[in-house]
Amino acid sequence: MGILDKLFGNKIDNQKSIEIDFTKNGIIINGQGIQLPVKTSILNDIFGEPEQVKNETNLIFIWQDKGIRGFTKDGQNVFEIDIQLMNINQTQFFPQLAFSxxxxxxxxAYKDFIKITQNDYIFKEYKIGNLQLQVTLTKEEPKSIRSISADQPEVEDLINEYANIQKSSASTIEFTDFNFKLAIIQELMYNKELLRPKFDIYEFAKIKKIEGFIEVNGGYEPIAEVVDYFKALEIDKNLAEQVTEIYQDGGNEIYMNVTPQWDEEDDIFNIQSFEDIKHFPNLKKMTLFETNSEIFEELKSKGIDANPL
Incomplete structure (x- = not known):
């Protein structure tokens, strides 16, 4: 008996004996845990030899009688597992039988975990630990769950996502005041979700291995790596017209990401120069940490309804 047989037992011949649990600690198959990406040899040892089909981007392993698919780019590692819960007979890319x-x-039980409402489109997404689950629903009403797939973005993918810092093909805004830029990022990234990726300090700190950063105890001062990130972030001039209001508040996501434990008792995020207003023709309203009445009068003279928080 090989080592995989000792770990997983004999290959599953009866699909009704398969039990799969998507958990925050990984995928549990008949009591044994795996992490994505997983060696194809491990899945073959569990499910048997699959049929292989190639599409435009991936090689698909299909366990026809078990209702399970695995997606791989190199033929050696499966990065996504897909459980088909309904029969789809019209294409070679899907199993012949549904998972039972x-x-x-x-x-x-997945049917109890996933709550379907009338407002749902044909997809629902869940994040379970490091797993990303995508639930595909039928178009017909009442909607049913057609399939559930799981993947786990590799750290390298996340590093690349943050490293790219959304380079723009068009001209970008040159900011005079960094705190003004942070207020704009709050509006475009977190309020309107037009800047991607949406920055998350805890994910970023883990990926960048920021020394000394602790979720509970760290972050009382601006984190240098985060400041550098946002200074380098390019904002396309085409997005400027989307900004109609700036609202500075101590609970804004941008400040909680730059300084997670900020107590709001200093003026570290006060805007020092309002020269950057010239970039935003539709900016008509501002709520600011500022308390200087002369600044508010000056802003109002420029046609902006400006008030202190």
Missing amino acids: GILKIEGT
């Missing part, structure tokens, strides 16, 4: 084993999410 036991499927759970965090120990709960």
